[in-house]
């Protein structure tokens with residue numbers, strides 16, 4: 001069972017995917033964390049983020065390893081745990097530029113496909129282009145949406161003290177960059193089920209996705 005969950009920032013992809021995977025005994029992969037990890041490496045190594053050629057030239061250098069246990073997801077770069085550092089404002093503001101570089105996407109997409117193939121019990125993979133590009137044959141595709149206001153409120157709730165208006169503006173800017181890039185933009189696959197989470201609790205979204213997975217499993221028997 002391969003489940004692809006895509007959507008813009010703050011729609012609930014990570015929390016939903018982790019919970020669904022844990023509940024159903026599946027592995028879990030946060031592909032955004034991989035793009036954040038390669039961005040962190042670029043920043044740490046003084047690569048000019050505004051220079052796609054420079055980024056492309058070193059895209060193969062960092063070794064990125066993702067742990068796929070939904071109860072304890074991990075991410076390392078060259079053996080260093082970067083779970084904390086990849087969530088800084090600096091990385092968040094630079095990740096869209098790095099992830100738009102085709103050489104970066106090719107590299108990370110290979111990693112994602114190999115993790116999905118080796119997940120024996122199945123996997124929930126969340127990101128922006130999982131249903132469209134990375135795993136177009138996924139058994140179930142979900143596209144989560146929510147109003148910018150709801151998404152900004154959720155995000156600023158996490159970043160304690162962050163201004164909701166600034167968070168909303170940053171989030172809209174990142175969505176626009178992710179949706180308009182040439183290489184594998186953020187998009188809903190034609191066969192994805194769209195779930196608007198604006199007025200749903202997290203528990204309701206989880207229940208909705210678990211039900212969809214169970215329906216697929218029953219239909220496959």
Ligand SMILES: Nc1ncnc2c1ncn2[C@@H]1O[C@H](COP(=O)(O)OP(=O)(O)O)[C@@H](O)[C@H]1O
Pocket residue numbers: 007008009010011012013014015016154155158197200201202203205
């Ligand atoms: N339906 C929901 N209602 C309220 N808060 C939610 C909902 N879904 C997620 N959240 C909260 O919003 C924040 C962002 O969720 P997250 O899963 O990280 O989104 P994404 O991975 O799409 O960026 C988290 O703090 C999460 O607990």
Ligand SMILES: Nc1ccn([C@@H]2O[C@H](COP(=O)(O)OP(=O)(O)O)[C@@H](O)[C@H]2O)c(=O)n1
Pocket residue numbers: 008009010014031032033035036095096097099100126127128129130174178
């Ligand atoms: N499959 C994916 C996942 C993330 N990304 C990039 O990685 C960034 C960070 O993703 P994320 O899922 O951690 O972002 P949040 O929604 O958690 O804020 C996105 O803004 C995209 O630029 C991507 O290009 N393709």
